[in-house]
Amino acid sequence: MGPDARVVVIGVGNEFRRDDGVGRVVAARLLRRVEKGSLPPHTVVSACDGDPARLIGLWEGARLVVVVDAAHARPATAGRIHRIELDAERLGQASSTSSHGLGLGEAVDLARVLGRLPEHLVVYAVEGSDASMGTGLTAAVAGVVEPLADAVEGEILRHRAAWAGGGR
Template sequence: MTESPRIAVIGVGNEFRRDDGVGPAVVARLRERAADRPLPPGAALASSDGDPGRLIGLWEGTELAVVVDAAHAHPGHPGRVHRVDLDRRAARHTGAASTHGLGLGEAVELARALGRMPGHLIVYAVEGADRSLGTGLTEAVAAAVDPLAERVEADIARHRDAAARGADPEP
């Protein structure tokens, strides 16, 4: 029997800055859902402030890392979700505007340079509306949490199934 690939789901953000907390909110929802539908062995859920060193530490050695973060877009559509697929062969700075000064783009570039990229990296960027101090997501961003948790579960299942077949997972 083949050992299950290591999988990391990382919610990036600050739950005390309103919509910037969408990453941790998705991770919290996945934890709740795992009571009824457990994640595969070797899957870890984590939250991060977005520091590049900490992100690299969380995804290093994984076959699949899924990162959920808040993003800015102009004009913005709060709650709209963007998906970017990267693997260690094609990793490059995406130019995405994270809500953190140094963050995901820099972590990807640094990890690539150091040879510490996960086998496959999926980034979900959720457009936010409010980054002011306070807790709770705006209505549009909160409405994206459940569907996004389902998409992450589907990504994990697709990766697990491909690994069991000995194939590369489809993006």
């Protein structure tokens, strides 16, 4: 595939559960960058609740998929970002990092069985501290939104440059 291969960014979460909405907030920032033309053509940005079937439908046919989601760890360090990178050979071994009951791990497992895995999957999981009802991110999580959007943009540009140079 050439440098015009389809790239999909999926912000996962529930914007009415405080920090759980971080994926959607980052996706909204990236969508504005697509509209301004600072992200390459063929970049699709979507939001999703984490349902495995919806995730698979969104990433179908993509060469690169970047998922941004909230993660709940004990003890949590609000705003800490975890980056997990999986290529097609390792995708079947992924475990769930999602804060949802059914989520990314299940979507990867199901997509593997159905033969609908992306070639490359990168997950950015952000530790949150508040998943209570309400809108708005806590200060610690809100503070990583822009740097995380920058990291996702850099991820896309690096992969596209590698594709253009014949890599991956």
